[in-house]
Amino acid sequence: MSRFQKGLTGCLIGAALAVLLSAGAFAGGEAEPEIEPDYPTRSIEIMVPWGAGGATDIVFRTFASVIPEYLGTSILIDNQPGGAAVPGYTEALGREGDGYYFVAWATPSLTVQHMRETPFSVDDFVPVINLQTAPIWILVPADSPYETLVDLVEAAEADPGRIDLGNAGAGGGTHLIALAFEEEAGVEFNHVPHDGGGPAVIAAVGEHVDAISVGPPEGVAQMEGDELRALAVFAEERIDDFPDIPTAVEQGIDFTLGQWRGIAAPAGTPQEYIDHVHDAFKATMEDETFQTLADNAGIITDYIGGEEFIEHVEADYEFWGNLIRERGLGERY
Amino acid sequence: MAAFLQALVFVVTPYNFLLLFIGVAGGVLVGSLPGLTGSVGVILLLPFLFYVEQANALIMVSGMFCGAIYGGAISAILVATPGTPSAAATMLDGYPLAQKGEAGKALGVATIASTCGGIISVSALILVAPQLARFALRFGPPEYFALMVFALTIIASVSAASLVKGLLAGFFGLLVGTVGLDPLMGYSRFTFGIPRLLTGFPMLPVLIGVFAISQLLVQLEKVGSKAIVPPQKLTNVLPSRSELKSLIRVIVPTSVLGTMLGIIPGTGGAIASFWAYSEAKRFSKEPETFGTGNILGIAAPEAANNGTTGGALVPLLTLGIPGDVVTAVILGALMVVGIRPGPMLFRDQPEMINALFVSLIFAQFLILAIGLLSVRVLPKVLKTPPYILFPIILALCFIGAFSLNNSPYDMLIALVFGVIGYFLNKHGFPPAALILGVILGPLAEGHLNRTLITTHGDWTVLFRPPITTVFYILAALSIIYALKGAAAVKKRAGLVNNNSGG
Numbered sequence: 001m002s003r004f005q006k007g008l009t010g011c012l013i014g015a016a017l018a019v020l021l022s023a024g025a026f027a028g029g030e031a032e033p034e035i036e037p038d039y040p041t042r043s044i045e046i047m048v049p050w051g052a053g054g055a056t057d058i059v060f061r062t063f064a065s066v067i068p069e070y071l072g073t074s075i076l077i078d079n080q081p082g083g084a085a086v087p088g089y090t091e092a093l094g095r096e097g098d099g100y101y102f103v104a105w106a107t108p109s110l111t112v113q114h115m116r117e118t119p120f121s122v123d124d125f126v127p128v129i130n131l132q133t134a135p136i137w138i139l140v141p142a143d144s145p146y147e148t149l150v151d152l153v154e155a156a157e158a159d160p161g162r163i164d165l166g167n168a169g170a171g172g173g174t175h176l177i178a179l180a181f182e183e184e185a186g187v188e189f190n191h192v193p194h195d196g197g198g199p200a201v202i203a204a205v206g207e208h209v210d211a212i213s214v215g216p217p218e219g220v221a222q223m224e225g226d227e228l229r230a231l232a233v234f235a236e237e238r239i240d241d242f243p244d245i246p247t248a249v250e251q252g253i254d255f256t257l258g259q260w261r262g263i264a265a266p267a268g269t270p271q272e273y274i275d276h277v278h279d280a281f282k283a284t285m286e287d288e289t290f291q292t293l294a295d296n297a298g299i300i301t302d303y304i305g306g307e308e309f310i311e312h313v314e315a316d317y318e319f320w321g322n323l324i325r326e327r328g329l330g331e332r333y
Numbered sequence: 334m335a336a337f338l339q340a341l342v343f344v345v346t347p348y349n350f351l352l353l354f355i356g357v358a359g360g361v362l363v364g365s366l367p368g369l370t371g372s373v374g375v376i377l378l379l380p381f382l383f384y385v386e387q388a389n390a391l392i393m394v395s396g397m398f399c400g401a402i403y404g405g406a407i408s409a410i411l412v413a414t415p416g417t418p419s420a421a422a423t424m425l426d427g428y429p430l431a432q433k434g435e436a437g438k439a440l441g442v443a444t445i446a447s448t449c450g451g452i453i454s455v456s457a458l459i460l461v462a463p464q465l466a467r468f469a470l471r472f473g474p475p476e477y478f479a480l481m482v483f484a485l486t487i488i489a490s491v492s493a494a495s496l497v498k499g500l501l502a503g504f505f506g507l508l509v510g511t512v513g514l515d516p517l518m519g520y521s522r523f524t525f526g527i528p529r530l531l532t533g534f535p536m537l538p539v540l541i542g543v544f545a546i547s548q549l550l551v552q553l554e555k556v557g558s559k560a561i562v563p564p565q566k567l568t569n570v571l572p573s574r575s576e577l578k579s580l581i582r583v584i585v586p587t588s589v590l591g592t593m594l595g596i597i598p599g600t601g602g603a604i605a606s607f608w609a610y611s612e613a614k615r616f617s618k619e620p621e622t623f624g625t626g627n628i629l630g631i632a633a634p635e636a637a638n639n640g641t642t643g644g645a646l647v648p649l650l651t652l653g654i655p656g657d658v659v660t661a662v663i664l665g666a667l668m669v670v671g672i673r674p675g676p677m678l679f680r681d682q683p684e685m686i687n688a689l690f691v692s693l694i695f696a697q698f699l700i701l702a703i704g705l706l707s708v709r710v711l712p713k714v715l716k717t718p719p720y721i722l723f724p725i726i727l728a729l730c731f732i733g734a735f736s737l738n739n740s741p742y743d744m745l746i747a748l749v750f751g752v753i754g755y756f757l758n759k760h761g762f763p764p765a766a767l768i769l770g771v772i773l774g775p776l777a778e779g780h781l782n783r784t785l786i787t788t789h790g791d792w793t794v795l796f797r798p799p800i801t802t803v804f805y806i807l808a809a810l811s812i813i814y815a816l817k818g819a820a821a822v823k824k825r826a827g828l829v830n831n832n833s834g835g
Contacts, residue, residue, distance in 0.1 A: 051738070052376050058665055065383055081738050083531030084514055090528045115519060119528055164787055171519030192786050193517060195599075195779060198655045198664075202598050205652060206470035209787065217668060221653025221675025293383070296671040331520055 035270055039099055040073040044277065046263065047095075048104045049088025051081035055197075055215070056104050056261050059132055062297055063281065066290040071280035084112045084171070089120045097269030102128065102277060105264035107173050110313070111320045115171055115330030126269065127313045129278045130262035130304035131285065134215045135235040136177045137245065138165075139228045141207045149232040149251045152211055156187035165189035166204060166212035168197040171330060173259040177234065178213040180323055181248075184255045204228055215259065216242070217298035234258065239300065260302065260316075262309065278305055340687030344695060349392055352385070353692050356393040357699040360400020363416075365408045367541050368733025370417045371401030372662040382670050388685055390670045392692040394663055399451055399642050399696040401659075402602060403704065406443040406635055411436055411714055412726050414545035416733075418536060419602025419638035421768055422610040424544060425491065426623060426630030433626050436712035437570030442628045443635045444704025445572070446584050450636035451697040453588035454595065454643025458650070459690050465644075466651040469596045474783035475795050477599070479804035481777035484604050484769070486808045489815030490611035491765040493624045496819040502762040506770020509534050516779045517786075529742050538734040538746040539771055543764045545730045546751025549723055551758050556719055565712040571705075576628060583613050583629045584636040591637030595644020598656035602638035603772050607765070609637030615814060643693065649674050650686070 050056050060077050068074045080088030085108055095101045103109075105127055113122060138149060146152045156163045165182075167175040170193035182189050192209050194200040197218035204212045204219075205227045212219075216239070222228040230245040236256045238247060248255045263281065265274050284290050285301050294301055304312055325333045343349060356378075363374035374397045382390040405420030410427035423443060430439040457465065472480075485503070492499020512523045513533025524530035572580060587609035594605040613633035614623045623630045648654040653675025655661035667674055672685065679686055714722070734747035754764050781795075788794045795801065 078739055080740060086528045086531050170517055192783055198661055199599060202654050208473040221673055225676030297669045
């Protein structure tokens with residue numbers, strides 16, 4: 001081996017080692033949190049266990065552009081997508097609650113714990129603030145024979161398990177809410193999973209399924225273009241931007257359920273820091289610039305804070321646990 | 334027409350043209366870095382989009398979109414590191430040609446093919462978008478499954494030396510694609526209780542490992558023994574008149590093919606470029622030269638993958654449906670600035686649509702300009718001594734793998750698949766076959782599942798005419814052709830053996 005060759009091999013091995021070492025460094029670095037009087041002194045990281053450009057990610061990126069004014073620092077979004085959010089939260093377990101690390105905390109963060117054994121549990125994170133509740137709506141192709149939600153339910157009653165109800169992913173929010181809905185309505189649909197809301201919408205526009213359960217903004221453009229129709233939205237009241245879409249409750253089916261998205265802190269984060277972050281997000285939600293951005297992005301903000309949010313999360317955790325256990329979903333129960 | 338001219342004037346104002354240029358140049362840069370694709374580029378643009386007008390945002394994003402697809406070819410040709418999955422097929426002939434000292438020519442051909450592909454597909458977008466979108470909607474789960482079955486037969490085309498080894502690599506790719514959460518019920522498969530494996534093996538880090546890192550390891554063996562790259566010819570980098578003639582015969586049909594595949598939601602550049610490569614090889618008079626630096630093998634995938642750009646915008650603009658990850662991110666970005674792509678955009682904001690069309694066309698010419706300027710400059714990169722160039726490429730590979738998800742796990746995947754790719758290379762297994770398996774396996778599985786769910790287990794629907802019939806016939810022809818090819822290779826090998834023996 002020539003000297004030149006050795007040098008090159010050394011370079012490459014060195015580079016590879018550096019990569020591995022830096023990979024290890026992400027898990028390390030422990031220290032006792034102390035209350036800093038001038039918190040925050042640097043950027044605050046928010047781990048989003050879903051991909052960049054996804055529904056949850058867009059919520060945080062929209063906040064990121066306005067929040068520095070209220071937070072006193074910027075937020076960094078750290079996407080850790082894949083594996084039904086398990087890898088992301090597993091990594092978060094190794095991070096300390098020093099006030100500079102928070103996680104996105106949403107409906108799927110709870111459901112996944114019922115679907116499979118996870119290294120983390122609901123007690124490892126303290127809910128801080130809820131930012132958004134995204135409703136789910138039931139859409140059908142424009143020339144579908146079903147005019148109301150009741151029509152669709154009656155069809156499923158007459159022909160159990162034969163009416164296709166597409167969703168945005170097996171075991172995901174749109175699927176679980178569809179399951180909760182059929183429990184409530186006492187019928188059985190044929191659930192068809194897709195790789196995301198977009199493909200589900202495509203299947204509905206192409207009339208390859210009878211109906212789909214997705215959430216706004218999924219389907220908005222197609223309704224405007226008379227490709228799809230909404231039979232109902234699973235919310236307590238009609239959505240401001242879509243006053244023509246009736247709720248399920250109005251049609252005599254007492255069902256409201258949505259997917260919420262908020263923030264949680266690693267257990268052990270000092271309450272002072274949690275309060276500071278909570279207040280900054282709350283102030284941003286009331287900010288006019290932010291509201292314009294949120295409207296454009298179709299984000300329906302929904303503030304739930306403090307103890308109330310903690311209780312909300314606990315109740316939701318129970319609810320999904322029961323549903324998933326009853327339906328024999330996933331591999332945990 | 335007046336509206337069109339108005340849009341023309343709007344786009345060529347210095348400020349807007351600068352934004353378009355930033356979009357295209359940024360896209361080329363992002364695309365040429367391994368692991369960074371157009372979707373990452375658009376996400377990086379997002380903070381700026383908040384501060385410009387709607388129409389400006391649209392111009393930047395469309396420039397980024399087109400530039401990124403082309404950019405992938407640059408690193409594929411120069412350093413065997415496809416920047417995006419859709420450039421993987423470009424590497425098959427681009428890199429060997431660069432190794433012969435004609436990197437400039439390879440880049441020139443790629444640029445011309447990309448521009449032609451882009452222009453043809455944008456024309457299709459402008460002229461026949463609504464009709465095409467209607468047709469694409471007829472693709473239900475059985476049609477998609479048939480398309481994927483046919484696409485899997487392309488594995489044979491990229492298995493030049495040995496069909497058996499190609500199939501083995503392809504099956505290994507399919508196996509790799511099954512790791513993670515199953516798409517039907519969300520059960521974990523082959524995860525061995527390791528949380529990270531629930532993610533499966535994301536395609537981009539696998540791609541970076543199998544092509545780029547493995548290539549570095551192979552080159553490492555030769556370091557010190559001889560000059561790795563022969564001196565680069567920097568004159569005559571543009572194809573000659575006779576070459577242009579044969580190029581055009583490949584570029585036009587593959588551009589149309591790319592456009593058609595782009596329109597079908599969920600198909601995308603990788604499938605289009607491999608399919609185009611396979612067809613170019615099939616119709617060539619000298620298929621054995623593919624894989625050794627045939628310019629047609631560069632032109633076909635580049636024309637096709639740039640062809641998908643206009644195609645992918647068809648369902649987005651006419652129906653508001655994103656066809657792939659990049660268009661989904663574009664949809665998200667545009668919605669944040671208040672543009673709702675969809676049928677209403679044509680009615681409510683026609684000036685926006687016209688501005689988009691004009692900037693897409695200009696984007697193609699900017700790609701041509703940037704590409705032809707770089708033809709004489711970029712090959713000089715290869716004059717960099719390997720002890721400087723290799724570590725830089727390796728670092729870029731890891732940065733690319735990391736930046737996709739900010740995930741150290743993805744760097745590890747790239748490294749592991751780099752070693753796997755090294756052994757594949759050493760023993761004559763085509764890495765492209767593995768990648769095809771990884772890309773197509775999960776797609777085929779999902780569509781098969783959906784077919785059987787929606788038909789309650791009636792598999793005869795898988796063969797419902799007419800679209801599936803076409804794909805199954807194509808698949809059968811592709812297999813017959815591959816078997817004939819394999820027989821020919823065997824015969825030739827036999828002759829060589831006899832000669833040497835006798």
